[in-house]
Amino acid sequence: MRTIDLNIRIREFTFDEMPEADRQLLEQAKLATYNAYANYSRFYVGAAVLLDDGRVVIGANQENAAFPSGLCAERSAVFAAQSQCPEQSINTLAVAARNENGFLTDPISPCGACRQVVLEMEDRYKHPVRILLYGESRVFELSSIKDLLPLSFVDAHMHG
Numbered sequence: 001m002r003t004i005d006l007n008i009r010i011r012e013f014t015f016d017e018m019p020e021a022d023r024q025l026l027e028q029a030k031l032a033t034y035n036a037y038a039n040y041s042r043f044y045v046g047a048a049v050l051l052d053d054g055r056v057v058i059g060a061n062q063e064n065a066a067f068p069s070g071l072c073a074e075r076s077a078v079f080a081a082q083s084q085c086p087e088q089s090i091n092t093l094a095v096a097a098r099n100e101n102g103f104l105t106d107p108i109s110p111c112g113a114c115r116q117v118v119l120e121m122e123d124r125y126k127h128p129v130r131i132l133l134y135g136e137s138r139v140f141e142l143s144s145i146k147d148l149l150p151l152s153f154v155d156a157h158m159h160g
């Protein structure tokens with residue numbers, strides 16, 4: 001028997017100490033929260049995807065009376081980016097969220113399904129996706145979705 005310890009690295013910043021380009025992307029994620037259709041949860045999530053050529057595509061959560069038919073902000077943004085620019089790999093995904101009290105103090109982190117979708121983008125383009133998670137008090141930066149999805153499942157595992 002042996003124990004396997006996994007390490008993940010999260011870099012924590014205050015918003016003001018982030019580089020200007022990251023602050024701009026986070027601002028776009030914050031603005032995207034106003035495009036959310038969140039009539040049921042009243043939880044407004046925005047995502048901004050920075051493509052490798054510098055283009056930014058935003059997404060926001062879209063809910064539905066038939067609950068499972070809705071979609072998270074992260075997948076809305078990633079799928080929109082891939083639909084519009086399938087040749088472009090994703091460089092960074094920025095996420096922000098607010099409720100009726102305003103933007104959350106601490107960062108939120110993508111749900112399991114969104115993590116799996118972002119992982120597929122890393123696998124598809126052989127390019128890590130940097131993740132920026134916004135909170136009013138601090139911003140988290142991760143250099144790959146793999147840090148949020150250890151022991152992940154990708155296509156290659158079916159052929160190994």
Ligand code: THU
Pocket residue numbers: 038041043044045060061062063070071072073074108109110111114
């Ligand atoms: N949601 C997101 O859009 N992204 C997340 O990372 C967490 C949750 C949405 C889904 C749903 O519309 C609402 O937030 C409450 O779960």
